[in-house]
Amino acid sequence: MMVILYLLILFPVFLKKYLDYQDSQRNRVYHAPLEPDHSHEYSHHDRNLYYDQKSQDYFDLVVRCLIFCTYDDKKFNYVADCLSLTDIGSDLRIFSDREEIESLFRNKFISESLRLKIEDFKKVTDEVDEEEWFFESLDLSNDERWKKINIAAEDLLTEMNIKERDFDFALYVPR
Numbered sequence: 001m002m003v004i005l006y007l008l009i010l011f012p013v014f015l016k017k018y019l020d021y022q023d024s025q026r027n028r029v030y031h032a033p034l035e036p037d038h039s040h041e042y043s044h045h046d047r048n049l050y051y052d053q054k055s056q057d058y059f060d061l062v063v064r065c066l067i068f069c070t071y072d073d074k075k076f077n078y079v080a081d082c083l084s085l086t087d088i089g090s091d092l093r094i095f096s097d098r099e100e101i102e103s104l105f106r107n108k109f110i111s112e113s114l115r116l117k118i119e120d121f122k123k124v125t126d127e128v129d130e131e132e133w134f135f136e137s138l139d140l141s142n143d144e145r146w147k148k149i150n151i152a153a154e155d156l157l158t159e160m161n162i163k164e165r166d167f168d169f170a171l172y173v174p175r
Contacts, residue, residue, distance in 0.1 A: 051103035058100045059109040065091045067165055069125075069153035073140035089133020095122040114159055121152045 051058075068088050076083070094100055101118065104110045110118065127145045132138050140146050157165065 047099070048103070048106070051099050052107055054100075055103045055107045055109055058094060058104055061091060061094050062101075062104065062110070063157070063160070063162055065094065066121075066153040066157050066160075066162070069149050070157065070165060071140075072150065076140055085132075085136040085138055086134050089128070089130060092125050092133075095125065110160065114156065117152070117156055117159060121149075121156055124148045124152050 065088065068083065068091070071079070095118065105112055105115065124145070128138060128149075138146055
């Protein structure tokens with residue numbers, strides 16, 4: 001009888017402790033890690049470090065874009081089941097992201113002497129509207145803008161000493 005009385009007294013104490021523990025766990029909020037904060041309070045050095053860590057990926061994307069932009073209509077039709085103008089248009093956005101491009105210069109993936117050519121390439125590709133990329137309305141065999149893009153991409157790849165101009169589409173994932 002004494003044991004039962006003892007249990008009746010201790011049960012509410014342990015029950016309260018258990019419920020308090022459950023409450024504390026329920027009130028705890030778990031957050032997934034966030035992308036770096038690019039606000040003004042975020043240090044310039046930390047922001048550079050974030051982009052610098054991804055420089056190899058940015059460089060691969062730039063080279064891939066340039067290779068795709070050297071394709072004429074025949075070569076493009078040959079790979080059309082793996083690649084679309086929409087994909088190229090999306091990937092070309094890297095040239096608009098100042099911090100990604102700056103990380104390539106800062107980390108010597110691209111020579112500083114090519115800065116003007118990179119900017120010129122961006123201007124040439126900007127002549128094609130986003131809708132034209134998206135709806136694939138660019139005529140690769142006759143459009144003068146594509147011919148300019150073709151020449152500028154070829155020139156940049158040569159200046160960057162990129163000799164291989166083919167691409168393994170098994171590894172291609174649009175951005």
